[in-house]
Amino acid sequence: AHLLTDFPWRVWAQTTPTAVALQTDAGPLSWRALAARLDRLCAGFQRQGASSGALVALRGKNSLPLLLSWLALLQAGARVLPLNPQLPPATLQPLLRSLRPDFMLDLAELLPDNLPGLPHPVPAALRIKSAPQQAASPAAWRPEAIATLTLTSGSTGLPKAAAHTFQALLHSAAGVNQLMNFNAAESWLLSLPLCHVSGQGIVWRWLLAGACLMLSDAPLPQALCGCSFASLVPTQLWRLLQQPQRPAALKATLLGGAAIPPDLVARAEAAGISCWCGYGLTESAATVCGKRANNRPGVGKALSGREVRIVDGEIWLRGATLASGYWRDGQLQPLINPHGWFATGDLGRWQQDELQVLGRKDNLFFSGGEAVQPEAIESLLMRHPAVMQAFIMPQADEEWGARPVALLMLTPGRTLESVAAWAREQLASFQRPVRWLTLPEGFTQGGIKLSRQQLAQWLQAQQ
Numbered sequence: 506a507h508l509l510t511d512f513p514w515r516v517w518a519q520t521t522p523t524a525v526a527l528q529t530d531a532g533p534l535s536w537r538a539l540a541a542r543l544d545r546l547c548a549g550f551q552r553q554g555a556s557s558g559a560l561v562a563l564r565g566k567n568s569l570p571l572l573l574s575w576l577a578l579l580q581a582g583a584r585v586l587p588l589n590p591q592l593p594p595a596t597l598q599p600l601l602r603s604l605r606p607d608f609m610l611d612l613a614e615l616l617p618d619n620l621p622g623l624p625h626p627v628p629a630a631l632r633i634k635s636a637p638q639q640a641a642s643p644a645a646w647r648p649e650a651i652a653t654l655t656l657t658s659g660s661t662g663l664p665k666a667a668a669h670t671f672q673a674l675l676h677s678a679a680g681v682n683q684l685m686n687f688n689a690a691e692s693w694l695l696s697l698p699l700c701h702v703s704g705q706g707i708v709w710r711w712l713l714a715g716a717c718l719m720l721s722d723a724p725l726p727q728a729l730c731g732c733s734f735a736s737l738v739p740t741q742l743w744r745l746l747q748q749p750q751r752p753a754a755l756k757a758t759l760l761g762g763a764a765i766p767p768d769l770v771a772r773a774e775a776a777g778i779s780c781w782c783g784y785g786l787t788e789s790a791a792t793v794c795g796k797r798a799n800n801r802p803g804v805g806k807a808l809s810g811r812e813v814r815i816v817d818g819e820i821w822l823r824g825a826t827l828a829s830g831y832w833r834d835g836q837l838q839p840l841i842n843p844h845g846w847f848a849t850g851d852l853g854r855w856q857q858d859e860l861q862v863l864g865r866k867d868n869l870f871f872s873g874g875e876a877v878q879p880e881a882i883e884s885l886l887m888r889h890p891a892v893m894q895a896f897i898m899p900q901a902d903e904e905w906g907a908r909p910v911a912l913l914m915l916t917p918g919r920t921l922e923s924v925a926a927w928a929r930e931q932l933a934s935f936q937r938p939v940r941w942l943t944l945p946e947g948f949t950q951g952g953i954k955l956s957r958q959q960l961a962q963w964l965q966a967q968q
């Protein structure tokens with residue numbers, strides 16, 4: 506099924522030219538104005554050689570120039586590889602060596618000159634330069650072409666680059682728009698990074714619906730003013746609830762990226778914020794399952810175009826939103842297993858017709874012969890009102906092999922002792938953390954989720 510007949514902004518510039526496409530701190534931009542700006546940027550990129558088939562690494566934080574460059578590059582026929590500006594050189598260098606982008610557009614202004622040891626040949630630096638609109642000759646709209654390479658946030662080893670076609674990205678958007686009734690009358694805040702599928706998901710839902718996208722540099726509570734939709738990771742919702750005022754126009758919040766504590770959702774609902782729970786991954790172009798929050802811990806059913814099955818306790822996925830493969834050394838490497846499914850590495854089960862995510866297979870460890878699933882303990886700890894975030898990590902132990910350690914982020918003024926005493930009663934002895942530590946404030950800032958690798962390093966340094 507072809508969902509659109511041209512690049513979406515060109516479609517809307519024809520059908521609803523004066524409707525507001527983008528709302529930024531600098532004011533609104535109509536679809537007509539947006540399409541005209543993208544034509545000029547597209548022509549500018551094409552003049553620099555970034556045209557059909559080119560792979561362009563695009564590095565920067567969310568901003569209007571980043572978004573416009575992204576869309577203009579797609580219109581020029583290039584494939585976009587978004588890079589998180591926080592990726593350390595030790596990760597970036599081997600990645601670029603393996604992905605070999607032809608160009609680099611660096612809005613964080615550090616690369617390629619300031620980074621030693623870049624691959625040879627160094628990707629050519631691309632700049633934002635407008636050319637006359639007439640000079641633009643957009644690439645043909647080919648829904649089956651690869652649009653983006655998105656890096657996974659794998660806990661071990663180098664990130665992998667999931668290659669998504671326009672079609673897959675739009676199918677992903679269609680399922681969510683249908684579930685949440687997101688349409689042209691609504692606005693969605695770009696509340697998550699574009700280098701992550703959670704941010705990209707927002708962009709494709711906006712583009713498919715012909716709705717309004719909100720972009721703001723203001724802190725989240727202010728940025729949400731006037732928005733009807735937002736995507737949040739649970740910690741963002743936590744922080745939002747600490748604020749006295751609530752975003753009046755907000756109709757729906759899509760939560761995801763990590764286990765969604767039912768008590769957090771209940772508190773948000775009580776504050777008048779309607780929550781939707783989602784489960785998704787990079788490889789599935791964000792949301793696979795979703796539901797309007799209820800009082801159950803599940804993430805709902807597969808949205809249209811997706812299929813979910815549980816095999817030996819593991820969540821397997823299939824459908825139109827999956828990546829075509831991982832891009833490596835100039836080729837697509839398969840992502841699906843011999844049965845035709847993508848094995849997620851997440852453990853899950855069906856409960857009352859809803860998928861329940863139980864944790865990552867590779868987080869499981871053994872303590873005195875007992876299996877410890879960190880996420881099971883974490884979800885218990887997060888039911889305590891003082892706990893904003895909880896992580897359970899294994900600590901090597903001669904007698905037990907490993908024992909659980911708790912790393913917590915607490916609301917101000919609360920102590921570890923009170924949480925530990927409360928939790929003792931509710932955990933089996935092998936689940937009881939033998940050490941309790943507070944994570945420093947700022948540890949969770951920046952990236953959308955904490956890597957357990959990073960937590961393990963921090964824990965190591967606390968001995």
Ligand code: 4YB
Pocket residue numbers: 657658702703704706707736737738759760761762763764765782783784785786787788790791792793804849851862864865
């Ligand atoms: C979960 C989980 C869940 C992911 N329970 N573990 O548009 C959206 O769907 C969205 C909205 C708000 C916030 C985030 C999103 C996302 O896209 C998140 C997508 C994501 O996190 N992708 S990822 O590749 O970085 O990580 C995927 C992993 O995250 C999964 O394999 C799970 O382990 C975990 N996860 N949603 C429990 N509801």
